[in-house]
Amino acid sequence: MNRPRVTPGPVLALTVVWLATRALMLWLLTHSSARLLGGGSVTREVWRLYVHWYDVLSHGAFPAHDTTWQYPPGAGVVLLAPGLLPWLTYFQAFVVLTLAADALVAAALVRVGKRAGRSLLGAVLWTGGLPLLLHLPLARYDVQVTALAVLSLLTLARSPRSGGVFGALGALVKVWPALVLLGTPRGRTSRTAWTWAAAVGAATLTLLAISFNNSLAFLREQGGRGVQIESLGGTALNLARHLGWHGRSRYQYGSIELTGPHVAAVAGASLGLTAAAFGLLLLWRVRARHWSEATPFDAALSAVLLFTATSRVISPQYMVWLLGLAAVCLTSRYTSQRPVALLVLASSALSSVVFPMYYREVVDGTWTGCLLMLARNGLLAAAAVLSFVRLWHSARPPAGTSAAATEPRPDSDRLQDRALSVS
Template sequence: MRLAAVWGCWLATRIVGLLIILDRFPYPTRDEILGDPAIYEGWSAILAGGEFPEGDVRWQYPPLAAPVMLLPRWLGGTYTTTFALVALAADLLIMVMLTRMRGGSRAGAWTWTLGLVLLGPMSYVRYDLMVTLAAVVALALLARRRVFGVLAAVGTMLKAWPLLLLLALPRNRRGLEEVGAFAVTCGTILAVFAVGMGRAPWGFLDAQTSRGLECEAVAATPFMIDRLSGWTGAIVYQYGSMELVGPGVARVADLLPLLTVLALGLVAVWAWRGAGRGWNAAWGCDVAFAAVLAAVATSRVLSPQYMLWLLGLGAVCLAHRASRQRPAVLMVLVAAALSQFLYPLNWQGLMAADTLETWVLAVRNVLVVAATVLAVARLRTGPATAPEPRRTSRDPEPAMG
């Protein structure tokens, strides 16, 4: 009955979300969220010609992004509509994985179902949903030998952040085998694209490293608040996002990569120590969630679609009864709702330095920081254990582990 309830809620909310994209259901500022599919469509025309759109500084994606961008073009129909249907299929696969995890809790499926509602219909017109699918499947199959390494590599070749999933691995020979599978898969994908397209497929890194401080990033919060009292800087569109330009911004932006390294180093140390004290899949998912949270909180960019990553990984954590990340995941859910309030619903107000929108951004970013601190701190004591749920003879045997 509980499974039917979560699936019923998922179906109802996804129908509404799709109708919003199709302009069959009212939604304020709907046109605001449809800009990215238009960019993807332009890139797909270049990709169809056998080249990466490296002349566009907004192209900041590893090579496997190419088939994802091309898929709606191959399937036909209006690009935005087809892209949304592909995203909906990815959403469905995530739900299937969350509801079929062995010994799992329904909390994971509910987190994902409600999380996308809180974040809004933007989720269906952003590439990040497909990347989140790869990460969720990888963590859901974390106990499968070598499969995790291959799936984490696929995610990394879609967008770089799933590389952090490797911190979820146990500290033993099997962990080394997974790293080997990851390396071989990445190398194979890069080689195939290099041969097929006649050039190295990692030019996207240039645009990625050149990005400045995006106005929604955690580190941008003091500058955004200072705008209320007459800060002399400005917000400009560059590298595909709204970035801050003004006194002190470049210095802060330059410090953030070091802060990211330090934060991930702390996660890695505690993950290494904890992995030697009774590693289990729940612990691995907790580590991956904390690592990605740390990367997001210290990043130069915090676009609203990044919340998809956190919602997906948080859902996998809560699908394990032994997870210690429930409070942090709840904070992420609230942050997702505030993200939709800011974008697209009140984006113009934020750009105009309106008081309400500015302080909502500040609260959202404080929640992200608090969730990060809590998620990382909960790694200190190592893995938790929880008994397997009781199963009667009439309970079906789950299909996945």
């Protein structure tokens, strides 16, 4: 069987663009003290907060009674990883490892995109989309988490075990990668992926609990979070300032949150919307009858978009997750999420205008800050709704096909891949 020959031109071009854009991101990182780049606020989280956590973790304990520690125990492994490069400062080692994870994602997207029936558009989106967030991705560990989620989705079809393992490891670092297994085809693929995810997750969590003290301390602080100023609820409250609402912004739980009357009600409404989103996703899972190779990718993006848009907290680095998942969707020519990927790109660009460029305007609740947040969050909300609607319709049986004929069979994803490669 002769496979179509892949010319090296597109891959070489992607490599050049990746090197050029990452050099630009590094340059921005070294000039992050400029006012327009946040006056050092972007990098401060690494050299102040992450270094502090590293010191605590290196003594065998997770940060307890620290309101800024709100992450599952797997995050400790990522934050300890820069210690593997002792000849560099913590900050330098962290950036090097983040770039390595970034390169791994790009390479995985290229590898899959070169297969017959697949597309390099995913690698293009990741390579060109991440720099829209300026230097922020290099100063947060969300690239590493996104790498685990991307690997989970890309390996799922050929090895459900690997997909489950990567998903579980990602969930132990930041909970959201657990959602990437939502769209696995029914049958043996789902059972294998979820079983391995549960087993590896439980074993790793047990190992971390034995190795470190206070492994579940994050639950106490996570539950105390309020309404972050960049969330949908925060945008509504900021706009309410101009209508006489007597609230104010304050730094707490590691972010700028709004305090004052009715904040608790807004937080409760956000949690209610998140619960409703989870119910919609479960309903889709139960009623879905048609699976394509892109369905697991599309379901993962839709789920994370819904949970992000309804969250009490929408930090700018969350866009890294969405860019990674959108890139995975675009590796398949059967994806339903192409217009959603464009909205994710647009909201990523606006996120950089919000933070770090005009964050003071957002914190002060000026009209400029409010309108910027309204535009960014409006795009995110539109992306979430459009993503779920297109996911829902893509799961309906094709016209003229019985529902039974489209019911996913065990290993249907492998059979589809094999059919594509033959064609």
